[in-house]
Amino acid sequence: MLPVKRIEIIANYVELGKILQGLEKTGIEGCTVIRDVAGTSTRDDGKHDLAMTMLDNVYIIAFCQPEKIAIASEVIRNILNKYGGSCFISDAMELRTTKCVS
Amino acid sequence: MLPVKRIEIIANYVELGKILQGLEKTGIEGCTVIRDVAGTSTRDDGKHDLAMTMLDNVYIIAFCQPEKIAIASEVIRNILNKYGGSCFISDAMELRTTKCVS
Amino acid sequence: MLPVKRIEIIANYVELGKILQGLEKTGIEGCTVIRDVAGTSTRDDGKHDLAMTMLDNVYIIAFCQPEKIAIASEVIRNILNKYGGSCFISDAMELRTTKCVS
Amino acid sequence: MDVSLILSNILNPPVLAFFLGMLAVFLKSDLEIPPPLPKLFSLYLLFAIGFKGGVELVKSGVSQDVVLTLLAAVFMSIIVPIYSFFILRVKLDAYNAAAIASTYGSISAVTFITAGSFLTQLGISFDGFMVAALALMESPAIIIGLILVNLFAVKQEKSEFVWKEVLHEATLNSSVYLLVGSLVMGLLTGESGWEKLKPFTQDMFYGVLTFFLLDMGLVAAKRIKDLQKTGLFLISFAILIPIVNAVIGLSIAKFIGLQRGDTLLFSVLCASASYIAVPAAMRITVPEANPSLYVSTALAVTFPFNIIIGIPLYFYVINLFWV
Amino acid sequence: MDVSLILSNILNPPVLAFFLGMLAVFLKSDLEIPPPLPKLFSLYLLFAIGFKGGVELVKSGVSQDVVLTLLAAVFMSIIVPIYSFFILRVKLDAYNAAAIASTYGSISAVTFITAGSFLTQLGISFDGFMVAALALMESPAIIIGLILVNLFAVKQEKSEFVWKEVLHEATLNSSVYLLVGSLVMGLLTGESGWEKLKPFTQDMFYGVLTFFLLDMGLVAAKRIKDLQKTGLFLISFAILIPIVNAVIGLSIAKFIGLQRGDTLLFSVLCASASYIAVPAAMRITVPEANPSLYVSTALAVTFPFNIIIGIPLYFYVINLFWV
Amino acid sequence: MDVSLILSNILNPPVLAFFLGMLAVFLKSDLEIPPPLPKLFSLYLLFAIGFKGGVELVKSGVSQDVVLTLLAAVFMSIIVPIYSFFILRVKLDAYNAAAIASTYGSISAVTFITAGSFLTQLGISFDGFMVAALALMESPAIIIGLILVNLFAVKQEKSEFVWKEVLHEATLNSSVYLLVGSLVMGLLTGESGWEKLKPFTQDMFYGVLTFFLLDMGLVAAKRIKDLQKTGLFLISFAILIPIVNAVIGLSIAKFIGLQRGDTLLFSVLCASASYIAVPAAMRITVPEANPSLYVSTALAVTFPFNIIIGIPLYFYVINLFWV
Numbered sequence A, B, C: 001m002l003p004v005k006r007i008e009i010i011a012n013y014v015e016l017g018k019i020l021q022g023l024e025k026t027g028i029e030g031c032t033v034i035r036d037v038a039g040t041s042t043r044d045d046g047k048h049d050l051a052m053t054m055l056d057n058v059y060i061i062a063f064c065q066p067e068k069i070a071i072a073s074e075v076i077r078n079i080l081n082k083y084g085g086s087c088f089i090s091d092a093m094e095l096r097t098t099k100c101v102s
Numbered sequence D, E, F: 001m002d003v004s005l006i007l008s009n010i011l012n013p014p015v016l017a018f019f020l021g022m023l024a025v026f027l028k029s030d031l032e033i034p035p036p037l038p039k040l041f042s043l044y045l046l047f048a049i050g051f052k053g054g055v056e057l058v059k060s061g062v063s064q065d066v067v068l069t070l071l072a073a074v075f076m077s078i079i080v081p082i083y084s085f086f087i088l089r090v091k092l093d094a095y096n097a098a099a100i101a102s103t104y105g106s107i108s109a110v111t112f113i114t115a116g117s118f119l120t121q122l123g124i125s126f127d128g129f130m131v132a133a134l135a136l137m138e139s140p141a142i143i144i145g146l147i148l149v150n151l152f153a154v155k156q157e158k159s160e161f162v163w164k165e166v167l168h169e170a171t172l173n174s175s176v177y178l179l180v181g182s183l184v185m186g187l188l189t190g191e192s193g194w195e196k197l198k199p200f201t202q203d204m205f206y207g208v209l210t211f212f213l214l215d216m217g218l219v220a221a222k223r224i225k226d227l228q229k230t231g232l233f234l235i236s237f238a239i240l241i242p243i244v245n246a247v248i249g250l251s252i253a254k255f256i257g258l259q260r261g262d263t264l265l266f267s268v269l270c271a272s273a274s275y276i277a278v279p280a281a282m283r284i285t286v287p288e289a290n291p292s293l294y295v296s297t298a299l300a301v302t303f304p305f306n307i308i309i310g311i312p313l314y315f316y317v318i319n320l321f322w323v
């Protein structure tokens, strides 16, 4: 088993494309996208986001090698600072199968 | 990057309102809700829950400051003890953007 | 609060049945399934998976006792080696309610 | 009993679709109606029958028949859970007995709708106010269930809070709300609204019902495995009590002088059990009860029984009475 | 003003469904149209009106009326955000003023569709080219909003990149794209395509609109709480500016000689505000603006106002003019 | 070749919607049909053609034509993957060759349906039993694929387990199951069931097909990028083999004396390639094969080719033969 980092990003649907591009640019090629998640946030406007079924959020999960975190954070921070959204990073282990993140 | 706690709650759709209220009461204002998740559980009745498309579960993820965990656990435990559902807590780091959980 | 392991598996929808059976065989009875997640992967074919709405992935989350990880990894690895898909393992704490994973 | 009645019920696209769904599970086919589409279908069906009921109510007006039927409806949904409770207490604890009793006191809208399409096929008419009876019969059983628990089970918690919550759930859950709401919409817009919505609410109805019953077949079949734990007592209860309720129902209908079509619908309301609204409420009212008992019996036994055998059976008995 | 006009607007299944949705939120019922179904309904409605517009345009041909109407449409969607901006600057900063101004310069397709069904109910015809006007009026306001921000707000970032992105969003967002695409499909297939799609795009239309407005009622009511933070100034703006825009719109329509039905639709286009396309674009154009201001005013004030009072009101005024 | 045939195929709402979907991807519009709606549409289309086929089969009865057609269908779905395999082995390894061969031996229901709507537009009839041929042609190619792998590739695993699983997948996957199930429903309910479901399964058909092809356009266009890795050999194969298969198909149809409409459908069945059922089975049968090869060729080359050029082309050739 191999240590990896889990990057979780929650952002508005309209930013999905930009975030996926950002991840790819930093060499993070695997990721999973959950659509139509609802949410509330501490930001002023998000308090009733559950109401906006038309502009739902997406939840993006990407596992990557720990070395890539530094540069990935930079790229993601730039995108989220501009358009809003949250990002959290944590530790995990990858179960090695025939194909792995590294 | 700032250490935070990830709270994951899986519960029946009918309890969503109560859980969101509970979280808000303890000062946890940001959270993300994934609807229509299916599940099995060790409890007697849950074994074939995948069959019940009408009473699907929700998956709630909230990242919060570590200090809030103690009181939040209390509140969530009370709700889940009464209505069922599971809650798991783990560590994560928040990527600081213009708006953060703390 | 009790230490548990979080197992996250992302695989194609057609393998869901086999993975659930595999988990059950190793004594992991609780799990949550999120359907219709999209994804890209480093494997050749997955690059444009976002396009294949008909063969979407599932995201399976199971929290289990740490002792079960060894045997569970074995079983999951066998399935994923054959059919593809990724698996990640991390640490969490369970909030003890009336019913718990152990 | 007349086999041709059962056949004419079964050789019906919606009922055949129900079989097709069950068979898919038994053969382990991966057929599924992906969520949230079953929810959409059920919203559609509730809206369509509510709206049609409202439109017809505005045409017929509120006669004595209407008032008597609604009173009978409330009466049955109060009395059924009470006697069911005492029957169930023979083998079960108070929590589970109360939960199952509530389930059988309430109704299943899909069973009602299938009975309606059975009548349509035979060319027998029924009245719009039966939809009002349907709406009225969903909730009282939930409240009776709560009373039963408070009377016969030892509860430590303060029940005031629960009362408020259960009352809210009983009267404002989405299916009651949509049914009543669309009935009122039908009342307000009448014939002119009907004309415009007809291609949607009337012409699509049969097809959507077919797809919905396909999904119900899948769901019911998956629940059948749960019946192992349920035991023979509950399975017999789940087949016999609908017949008992239907017979009481049709006697009352005969007594208050309903026409044949309405009588079948009233019997079916009495005979059917809820597998959505009540289970949701019971998780709040009696978390001590085991959902696999009350959901599985209603969904995997009573629902298929009514859909396949119950409806033609009750109608056969009605025809005996009416001659 | 004629009360019967308001009533004949309200006693309409779609508008009643809007009320039903709002009421569900106020009564805390758990009614919901689960995602992504509202998206499907909105795709359907856009496709249906686009296709019908195209088919009718091919029948009528491109007359002088068409050209004048389209010019007027572009003119209004440029001029409305400009004067709105200066009105809003009285109380708001440049970012928020620009975002709200754009919102009101653009249009709400559902308001347009509801006005169309209001006309159909009264038996008043309107032309296919109004759909082209609808499509044309979505985007210019977004571009004007970007210009306003660049002129009147201090932005540190290089705006070239934003320009490209905003232009793309403005012209190729899914609702403009589908509307224009289905209009072209209508143009190309004409009467023969219409015959085949009619049961789907025409007969279902009213029912889907009813369900969609049910969802809009839920969404609008949930947004109403946001209005506390919005302040009286913005709420008054959200009611008064549509009236102003509608009156300007109908004057122009009178001037270029449109018929009554088209005039109502044109006024409604001017009066309505966007709550989907523009908010999505504004998150890119002016991330500094607070979305709860521009979404809530458009969705929780202006949209219900237009649906319930605005449409019959504008029509009443038009009738005064036309006599 | 007659250009008007191609035009009358293209100027058809479903085919235009396919273009609209592809164009949306090329222009980077954010148009999408959110999941799980495409799944609903495909369930609907399968149900509708299966049910209609069953109803018509009960009217026509099982003649010699029917038996011969079904035999020819099975024959083609066995023979096509075998000769395709040897052609593909020229450039590819045994795993990928077997997977792609299976893909082309099986069929695409949507291509069949589009051909049906092409015939309807031209006013040419076809028979209900063609749907039975469609159902029969889905699975054999999967089994042939498994045999080819076992004969020509070195597999270390015990294949017994795989055999059982692949047979299950081949015969009970949801599309075959629903198609056969609805065909049987049509057989059992006949004309009376048809009357009731007609507004749903017939009148909506064209509209749902239009929306489904809109989504297929999006999906196919997104796959086009994959073709870079695919190489010229496979792309040529994906265009030429359908033509070869269609010609063999129409010769057989001529030989057994089918009428014109049925001949086109039979050719299209032979010419089309599966992009759902077979890829799902191939992940189990030959995990060693690269899905981007067999999915992309079937979806991004052969499917659009058949929809746009293939159908009118085959029909043109048929008309030459039939004169």
Ligand SMILES: Nc1ncnc2c1ncn2[C@@H]1O[C@H](COP(=O)(O)O)[C@@H](O)[C@H]1O
Pocket (backbone or CB within 6 Å): A010, A011, A012, A038, A039, A040, A041, A042, A043, A046, A049, A057, A084, A085, A086, B029, B030, B031, B032, B033, B061, B062, B063, B064, B099, B101
């Ligand atoms: N603390 C949090 N925990 C979980 N999800 C969050 C949290 N904060 C924000 N979110 C999600 O991120 C979305 C965007 O938040 P924001 O960028 O603050 O508007 C919200 O709608 C939530 O779905």
Ligand SMILES: Nc1ncnc2c1ncn2[C@@H]1O[C@H](COP(=O)(O)O)[C@@H](O)[C@H]1O
Pocket (backbone or CB within 6 Å): B010, B011, B012, B038, B039, B040, B041, B042, B043, B046, B049, B057, B084, B085, B086, C029, C030, C031, C032, C033, C061, C062, C063, C064, C099, C101
């Ligand atoms: N160990 C677990 N890991 C992941 N999900 C679980 C686990 N246990 C329960 N769940 C989820 O929680 C839901 C409710 O469980 P319960 O409260 O036990 O009925 C189940 O349907 C599952 O979706």
Ligand SMILES: Nc1ncnc2c1ncn2[C@@H]1O[C@H](COP(=O)(O)O)[C@@H](O)[C@H]1O
Pocket (backbone or CB within 6 Å): A029, A030, A031, A032, A033, A061, A062, A063, A064, A099, A101, C010, C011, C012, C037, C038, C039, C040, C041, C042, C043, C046, C049, C057, C084, C085, C086
């Ligand atoms: N590094 C990763 N992080 C998150 N999800 C991944 C990752 N790699 C693969 N996935 C998901 O797993 C699916 C199957 O991947 P694969 O088995 O590589 O074809 C992909 O479509 C993604 O949804």
Ligand code: NA
Pocket (backbone or CB within 6 Å): D080, D104, D105, D106, D107, D245, D269, D270, D271, D272, D273
């Ligand atoms: Na009952």
Ligand code: NA
Pocket (backbone or CB within 6 Å): E080, E103, E104, E105, E106, E107, E245, E269, E270, E271, E272, E273
């Ligand atoms: Na406007």
Ligand code: NA
Pocket (backbone or CB within 6 Å): F080, F103, F104, F105, F106, F107, F245, F269, F270, F271, F272, F273
């Ligand atoms: Na073929």
